[in-house]
Amino acid sequence: MTRVSTGTGIRVAGSQTAINPTQTRSQQSHTQQSHTQQSQTQRAPTHQPQSREGVLLVNGIQKSYKGRKVVRDVSIGVRRGEAVGLLGPNGAGKTTCFYMITGLVEADAGSIHLDGHDITKTPMYRRARLGIGYLPQEASIFRGLSVENNIRAVLEVVEPNKKEREKQLDALLEEFSISHLRKSPSIALSGGERRRCEIARALASRPSFMLLDEPFAGIDPIAVGDIQNLVRHLTRRGIGVLITDHNVRETLGLIDRAYIISAGRVLTHGSPNEIVNNPEVRKTYLGEGFTL
Known part of the structure; x- marks a missing residue:
């Protein structure tokens, strides 16, 4: 499978992640050599995440409920055109991280930057207008509307010209091979x-970025490949995709890299192969017998 290039310069220090798309290969080599004695799960700190164009950057976010910390100093980064997984056991804090990134809940600490702009205090509807899309686990279609009217309802908000709206509607229906379903009730x-x-x-x-919460939930096994192809289609469009899902094998099969979160903290970060071969990840999450 051809993966979208993730660029260079992503570095992790426990849960502190820095993302530097402009770092050269020679700088990478120097960084890697200087950290060869560090474990996979505890790499030495480098610098704090910095806001960059074309990047969704989350730095040190935290969240507590009734005195219990559910997210502890989590830092992640996603570039446009790549697919990144946020994986971990039940109760690790993945969904809460999603909620903070989309603005559904407010972070107690930390910051969130989109294309170089601080959106930490920006309300959810404005984040959506700025380019953060969110697909929840639960069915989010308007059940009382047809397929075409589901899409048209959003286009009416973002495109004032009726002729252009209908043109974009036709294009989206065609792009996702649902033109033949345009008049069908979405509930069916x-x-x-x-x-x-x-x-x-x-x-x-x-x-410019899509957060997919459990995209494989409620999908028959025969349709799993279809969903994977849809995600790849998004990255080919230049959209950055952040995915969390309990179907680990299917998710690792389509992402460029992943963050493993456990007990509210980032345990480690790397490519799918690095994740699978990490002893700590196998011990705490995947299990010793896991294979791709």
């Missing part, structure tokens, strides 16, 4: 068809 769609409709509708708002 299969799991895979529903996901196609939801993603097409999400793209109507022209996001």
